[in-house]
Amino acid sequence: MNIHEYQAKRILSQYGIKIPKGGVAYTPTEAKKVASRASSKGPWMLKAQIQSGARSTGYFLEKSAGHRGGIRLVKSRKEIVKQAEEMLGSTLVTVQTGPKGKPVSRLYVEAYTRVGQIFYAGVAVERVSAALTLLVAPIKDEEITNLAINHPEKILRVPLDLEGETTKEQVKEVMEFLKLPPRSAKSLERFINGLHRVFLDYDAQMIEINPVGVQRNGELVALDAKISFDDNALYRHGDISRLRDDYETSERELQAAKYKFNYSEFDGSIGCIVNGDGIALAAMDLLREKGVGTACFLNVKGGVDKDKIASGIKIIMTNPRVEGILINVLGGFLRCNLIADGIISAASEVGLNVPLVVRFEGTNKDEAKEILQKSKLPIIMAETMEEAVNLLVQAVEESD
Amino acid sequence: MSILVNKETRVVCQGITGTQATFHIRRSLDYGTKVVSGVTPGKGGEMHLGLPVFNTVKEAVAETGANASVMYVPAPFVKSAVKEAVEAELDLAVCIADSVPLKDMLEIKSMLKGAKTRLIGPNTPGIITPGEARLGIFPENIHTPGKIGVVSRSSTLTYEAVLETTRAGEGQSTVIGLGDDMLIGMDFVEVLERFHADKNTKAIVLIGQLGGTFEEVAAAYYKGLKKKKPVIAFVAGNAIPFGHKMGYAGDVITRGHISTQDKKDAFAEAGVIVVDNINDIHLRLSEL
Numbered sequence: 001m002n003i004h005e006y007q008a009k010r011i012l013s014q015y016g017i018k019i020p021k022g023g024v025a026y027t028p029t030e031a032k033k034v035a036s037r038a039s040s041k042g043p044w045m046l047k048a049q050i051q052s053g054a055r056s057t058g059y060f061l062e063k064s065a066g067h068r069g070g071i072r073l074v075k076s077r078k079e080i081v082k083q084a085e086e087m088l089g090s091t092l093v094t095v096q097t098g099p100k101g102k103p104v105s106r107l108y109v110e111a112y113t114r115v116g117q118i119f120y121a122g123v124a125v126e127r128v129s130a131a132l133t134l135l136v137a138p139i140k141d142e143e144i145t146n147l148a149i150n151h152p153e154k155i156l157r158v159p160l161d162l163e164g165e166t167t168k169e170q171v172k173e174v175m176e177f178l179k180l181p182p183r184s185a186k187s188l189e190r191f192i193n194g195l196h197r198v199f200l201d202y203d204a205q206m207i208e209i210n211p212v213g214v215q216r217n218g219e220l221v222a223l224d225a226k227i228s229f230d231d232n233a234l235y236r237h238g239d240i241s242r243l244r245d246d247y248e249t250s251e252r253e254l255q256a257a258k259y260k261f262n263y264s265e266f267d268g269s270i271g272c273i274v275n276g277d278g279i280a281l282a283a284m285d286l287l288r289e290k291g292v293g294t295a296c297f298l299n300v301k302g303g304v305d306k307d308k309i310a311s312g313i314k315i316i317m318t319n320p321r322v323e324g325i326l327i328n329v330l331g332g333f334l335r336c337n338l339i340a341d342g343i344i345s346a347a348s349e350v351g352l353n354v355p356l357v358v359r360f361e362g363t364n365k366d367e368a369k370e371i372l373q374k375s376k377l378p379i380i381m382a383e384t385m386e387e388a389v390n391l392l393v394q395a396v397e398e399s400d
Numbered sequence: 401m402s403i404l405v406n407k408e409t410r411v412v413c414q415g416i417t418g419t420q421a422t423f424h425i426r427r428s429l430d431y432g433t434k435v436v437s438g439v440t441p442g443k444g445g446e447m448h449l450g451l452p453v454f455n456t457v458k459e460a461v462a463e464t465g466a467n468a469s470v471m472y473v474p475a476p477f478v479k480s481a482v483k484e485a486v487e488a489e490l491d492l493a494v495c496i497a498d499s500v501p502l503k504d505m506l507e508i509k510s511m512l513k514g515a516k517t518r519l520i521g522p523n524t525p526g527i528i529t530p531g532e533a534r535l536g537i538f539p540e541n542i543h544t545p546g547k548i549g550v551v552s553r554s555s556t557l558t559y560e561a562v563l564e565t566t567r568a569g570e571g572q573s574t575v576i577g578l579g580d581d582m583l584i585g586m587d588f589v590e591v592l593e594r595f596h597a598d599k600n601t602k603a604i605v606l607i608g609q610l611g612g613t614f615e616e617v618a619a620a621y622y623k624g625l626k627k628k629k630p631v632i633a634f635v636a637g638n639a640i641p642f643g644h645k646m647g648y649a650g651d652v653i654t655r656g657h658i659s660t661q662d663k664k665d666a667f668a669e670a671g672v673i674v675v676d677n678i679n680d681i682h683l684r685l686s687e688l
Contacts, residue, residue: 122650122653124649124650124653124654125502125506125582125583125648125650125654126650126654126655127582127583127611127612127613127614127648127651127654128587128612128613128614128617128655130505130506130509130510130583132506133654135653135654144653145652145653148652148653148655149652152655155653157654162503162506162507162510200503203501203502203503205502205648205650206648206649206650228649230501230502230503231499232475232499232500232501232502233501233502233503233504235476236501260499274556275556276554276555276556276557276580277554277580277609278552278553278554278555278556278557278580278607278609278636279554279556279557279560279636281554281609281610281636281637281638281639281640282554282557282560282634282636282678284638284639284640285636285637285638285639285676285677285678286677286678286679287639288638288639289676289677293639294639301498302498329556330539330556330559330560331539332525332536332537332538332539332555332556332559361539361542361559361560361563362539362541362542362559363539365539384563384679385560385678385679386677386679
């Protein structure tokens with residue numbers, strides 16, 4: 001789960017990390033008020049609060065929002081109102097949002113902070129070695145992902161412990177790597193400690209501060225902040241769960257999340273219902289080989305209750321992009337007959353208007369096939385995944 | 401022969417009185433697995449499925465000589481369940497639950513360092529040595545004893561890989577699902593090592609997927625082996641566009657490698673037989 005920049009900054013500042021003075025605004029008038037509190041004479045930063053990176057290089061879909069991006073430097077009070085009017089209620093498109101963009105319902109208004117050197121700082125988990133890792137890199141124009149792919153040696157990786165105790169040596173290592181001035185030492189120590197503890201205390205999955213700025217007095221300031229939390233640990237953080245912003249999430253994604261299913265949307269035309277991410281990936285690969293894209297996939301995991309499964313199947317059936325449905329289930333934990341019951345119950349509620357190919361294997365497979373055959377629904381049965389994909393592609397072409 | 405589990409393995413089930421555990425332990429017993437006891441805190445002294453139930457793993461080990469555990473406990477309790485298994489010095493612990501918190505897994509991984517216990521999972525179908533022992537949730541009817549080792553990071557694709565061995569007219573020595581989660585216990589390297597040491601395994605089917613660098617590490621290990629058994633690999637995830645939210649964003653900054661193609665290239669370079677279509681595995685197996 002992700003939260004907004006202003007929420008992330010609030011958490012970080014509680015852990016001693018310095019952030020620019022500012023506040024959140026839902027209206028242009030509010031923006032002006034918040035700006036006055038943040039700085040008496042400016043300039044200010046107006047930042048669109050959507051959960052996406054690369055907001056500054058993004059653009060708004062609406063002409064009325066002007067041609068500037070989602071992060072704007074503003075020099076006068078009058079300008080604040082004008083720019084806020086442009087941005088609020090408009091739709092911001094970034095490289096991460098997809099062409100539909102995301103609606104901007106609030107702005108974060110900050111005092112502009114003058115800094116010299118800037119750098120990237122993050123905390124993430126390296127999977128193979130299972131190491132909690134602090135990552136820092138000097139950045140100029142290059143995006144951190146590009147840097148990681150093209151020049152991984154330019155990123156310093158420091159393993160962190162699970163107690164939240166950063167050592168003096170680690171701080172020194174970062175100081176030297178980034179060539180920070182000696183007067184930044186104290187501030188850097190507080191900064192790293194803060195990130196380390198926020199990650200552990202809040203069950204984060206990843207924290208990114210991009211960029212951190214170094215002020216003239218050596219103080220480090222988090223100019224941006226991104227925290228994503230581990231969904232699997234939200235049950236022990238009621239305060240974080242309440243920050244969830246459903247405004248940006250599609251109705252179908254919300255439905256799927258309600259039943260704890262994995263649901264992902266893409267640009268293609270086939271809906272896949274599976275019981276594992278791996279099998280979803282493999283099915284998508286096969287579809288792509290046949291020149292067909294995936295519209296969405298729903299992983300019902302071990303979802304053992306027939307009604308839950310029916311609700312999941314309905315999510316796929318009601319996605320307007322979907323021109324054909326592939327159900328590929330290898331039952332282990334999940335029993336195939338429950339999926340069969342779910343299909344029938346979903347089809348009777350929302351109707352089955354597109355070709356549906358089903359492939360069952362594993363636990364209670366024969367029982368499941370029998371249930372579908374008895375239902376007299378126009379369902380095509382397949383024995384292997386490849387056959388299922390071929391039959392579906394064929395059926396969709398014929399139904400056009 | 402087989403790896404990690406066989407008909408001599410004495411299994412204790414953690415969380416035995418739960419619904420899923422009851423369903424699957426009954427099937428494992430029917431399959432011939434030597435399940436000797438169960439553990440459910442607070443239910444010590446009871447009998448379940450004809451097996452004695454204990455409050456702790458230590459008691460179960462002392463009383464019934466268990467050396468491996470299969471746990472069906474829900475995610476929030478996985479950390480303490482693994483801790484018990486490690487402290488009881490079991491050889492193997494198999495964790496079926498999905499959605500284990502990342503921080504708990506970080507602590508579990510640190511707990512496992514230097515420990516005797518090997519962990520399979522979490523979020524795995526488990527491990528099965530056909531005809532001998534089933535620890536997990538595998539649909540047993542698709543397996544036959546044989547000479548192909550199967551190891552997979554994706555739960556459901558494990559079954560798919562097993563079906564491919566059957567299509568090639570082969571059976572399996574041992575089948576292992578490593579688990580679908582961000583952090584997992586045993587990895588490809590540890591399993592490849594054991595399959596290479598197992599006389600009965602003549603070839604290995606390996607299923608990788610997008611995310612992490614488990615495949616790259618496995619490829620490097622395999623490349624360095626002097627005596628190689630044939631490995632046929634499939635890696636899922638080619639169709640996922642770069643930057644899609646699926647998977648862990650931290651992978652890129654921690655390691656740089658990101659695409660399925662990178663993994664396939666690493667395998668091919670190491671001498672692994674790579675297939676682009678999972679349903680081609682049986683063809684490559686027949687050619688061996």
